[in-house]
Amino acid sequence: xxxxxxxxxxxxxxxxxxxxxxxxxxxxxxxxxxxxxxxxxxxxxxxxxxxxxxxxxxxxxxxxxxxxxxxxxxxxxxxx
Amino acid sequence: xxxxxxxxxxxxxxxxxxxxxxxxxxxxxxxxxxxxxxxxxxxxxxxxxxxxxxxxxxxxxxxxxxxxxxxxxxxxxxxxxxxxxxxxxxxxxxxxxxxxxxxxxxxxxxxxxxxxxxxxxxxxxxxxxxxxxxxxxxxxxxxxxxxxxxxxxxxxxxxxxxxxxxxxxxxxxxxxxxxxxxxxxxxxxxxxxxxxxxxxxxxxxxxxxxxxxxxxxxxxxxxxxxxxxxxxxxxxxxxxxxxxxxxxxxxxxxxxxxxxxxxxxxxxxxxxxxxxxxxxxxxxxxxxxxxxxxxxxxxxxxxxxxxxxxxxxxxxxxxxxxxxxxxxxxxxxxxxxxxxxxxxxxxxxxxxxxxxxxxxxxxxxxxxxxxxxxxxxxxxxxxxxxxxxxxxxxxxxxxxxxxxxxxxxxxxxxxxxxxxxxxxxxxxxxxxxxxxxxxxxxxxxxxxxxxxxxxxxxxxxxxxxxxxxxxxxxxxxxxxxxxxxx
Numbered sequence: 001x002x003x004x005x006x007x008x009x010x011x012x013x014x015x016x017x018x019x020x021x022x023x024x025x026x027x028x029x030x031x032x033x034x035x036x037x038x039x040x041x042x043x044x045x046x047x048x049x050x051x052x053x054x055x056x057x058x059x060x061x062x063x064x065x066x067x068x069x070x071x072x073x074x075x076x077x078x079x080x
Numbered sequence: 081x082x083x084x085x086x087x088x089x090x091x092x093x094x095x096x097x098x099x100x101x102x103x104x105x106x107x108x109x110x111x112x113x114x115x116x117x118x119x120x121x122x123x124x125x126x127x128x129x130x131x132x133x134x135x136x137x138x139x140x141x142x143x144x145x146x147x148x149x150x151x152x153x154x155x156x157x158x159x160x161x162x163x164x165x166x167x168x169x170x171x172x173x174x175x176x177x178x179x180x181x182x183x184x185x186x187x188x189x190x191x192x193x194x195x196x197x198x199x200x201x202x203x204x205x206x207x208x209x210x211x212x213x214x215x216x217x218x219x220x221x222x223x224x225x226x227x228x229x230x231x232x233x234x235x236x237x238x239x240x241x242x243x244x245x246x247x248x249x250x251x252x253x254x255x256x257x258x259x260x261x262x263x264x265x266x267x268x269x270x271x272x273x274x275x276x277x278x279x280x281x282x283x284x285x286x287x288x289x290x291x292x293x294x295x296x297x298x299x300x301x302x303x304x305x306x307x308x309x310x311x312x313x314x315x316x317x318x319x320x321x322x323x324x325x326x327x328x329x330x331x332x333x334x335x336x337x338x339x340x341x342x343x344x345x346x347x348x349x350x351x352x353x354x355x356x357x358x359x360x361x362x363x364x365x366x367x368x369x370x371x372x373x374x375x376x377x378x379x380x381x382x383x384x385x386x387x388x389x390x391x392x393x394x395x396x397x398x399x400x401x402x403x404x405x406x407x408x409x410x411x412x413x414x415x416x417x418x419x420x421x422x423x424x425x426x427x428x429x430x431x432x433x434x435x436x437x438x439x440x441x442x443x444x445x446x447x448x449x450x451x452x453x454x455x456x457x458x459x460x461x462x463x464x465x466x467x468x469x470x471x472x473x474x475x476x477x478x479x480x481x482x483x484x485x486x487x488x489x490x491x492x493x494x495x496x497x498x499x500x501x502x503x504x505x506x507x508x509x510x511x512x513x514x515x516x517x518x519x520x521x522x523x524x525x526x527x528x529x530x531x532x533x534x535x536x537x538x539x540x541x542x543x544x545x546x547x548x549x550x551x552x553x554x555x556x557x558x559x560x561x562x563x564x565x566x
Binding site: 010013016017020021022024025028029033035036037038039040041044045047048049051052054055056058059062063 | 151154157158160161162164165168169291292294295298304305306307318321322325326349352353355356357358359360362363366369
């Protein structure tokens with residue numbers, strides 16, 4: 001199941017979890033208000049944007065990898 | 081005025097959806113009806129997906145949660161984005177296998193992958209139960225809206241019953257295709273309504289701007305912006321948010337109707353591309369939360385202290401009739417469209433995966449009929465549940481996720497572990513459901529304080545399933561070994 005080296009960029013997908021779940025206890029007590037909004041909330045909003053960016057990056061890298069894989073038709077790498 | 085607008089919106093959408101579906105092919109088979117013939121391109125798929133996010137759980141539930149508790153409403157901000165991450169990995173796999181084996185329902189997947197029809201019957205029943213609970217949410221919400229628009233003299237029984245009948249009627253218009261059209265209408269209207277509500281919310285409650293609403297609510301209720309929010313006794317702290325978010329993210333695509341939604345996409349690329357934008361839809365929750373806070377600042381007291389009715393009460397008390405009507409009509413669609421998709425899924429699951437294994441010669445038309453009849457029954461059950469319970473929409477939602485979460489290990493193990501087998505997965509499911517029983521709640525509360533029970537049960541499920549799979553494997557291998565030696 002370990003992805004081949006070409007798919008290592010997939011580990012990026014863990015970043016949103018670290019930001020939006022892992023960081024919850026850390027940001028909860030911060031009292032600083034950005035634009036009047038509670039910090040914990042702004043943190044999550046930023047997390048949402050980060051997640052979209054991460055998925056976009058992974059998507060583009062996946063597409064590039066799979067295009068290259070299809071072009072070099074020697075290794076029949078199973079699509080994961 | 082309110083009634084007229086509400087009725088206009090709902091009937092208009094119904095008519096539009098009906099005409100739209102008539103233009104498409106008539107549904108002849110359950111495949112056509114349930115997964116739209118597998119030909120949805122990115123636009124329709126996008127609408128259906130976005131539509132899934134704007135449900136009554138989202139709008140009324142979250143605003144009510146923000147009003148009652150504050151920071152715990154951030155669950156809305158974590159669930160969609162993290163679900164999208166998991167979906168990016170999981171959904172293409174579900175799609176590929178669905179295409180390869182011509183699968184229609186979630187239970188089909190279990191039958192095909194684990195080569196065990198009996199397991200698919202169990203999974204179908206579990207899925208149907210979870211779906212009924214989810215329908216309960218929609219009926220609860222729709223009932224509240226009906227009582228608002230038609231007057232508070234209507235009893236909960238009548239409004240819930242009427243809500244269910246409307247939903248069933250909505251479903252009988254060619255299935256998934258009309259849901260796609262209606263979802264599009266719903267999303268556009270939802271956008272309009274939210275903009276209208278938020279644009280004037282601040283001035284209506286005496287704040288200077290939308291940001292000022294947040295500032296004021298934090299000044300008036302110190303600590304509301306941080307966990308555990310307004311009510312420390314409610315157990316909605318940091319651990320709750322972390323475990324609930326994880327539970328929703330893992331369980332999201334295991335919900336039968338979303339699982340099957342994967343099958344309707346045209347390609348893996350469609351699914352993946354959709355996952356990129358999905359998190360961004362949830363940014364709009366900031367406005368929903370803001371409305372909940374605005375209601376709090378306006379000292380809104382919904383009838384019976386029912387958090388679910390906060391937004392309705394707030395809107396009807398502070399906005400002109402035409403906006404109230406627009407809101408009520410849109411809120412009806414918010415309940416009707418997802419509700420119909422849920423009933424549709426439950427019906428097709430029943431006909432194909434519970435009934436058919438016992439009646440193999442069931443014709444395609446018979447299957448269609450069975451699914452339509454059974455969904456009426458399920459709607460009735462949901463009404464009965466609605467009348468018995470009175471919890472917040474978010475709580476009901478989380479319990480639906482907990483119930484369906486028992487199917488999650490079976491799905492994930494299918495893609496992650498070649499040695500997963502039917503018996504092991506089943507053992508895990510049983511253990512998981514036992515762990516959900518109220519009897520164990522206090523034990524989990526002691527061992528893992530603050531943890532969302534659904535996630536605990538999922539862990540128990542996997543912890544039992546893995547060794548059970550190994551054991552089942554060993555047990556089935558032995559007789560063969562004996563046979564070769566003798």
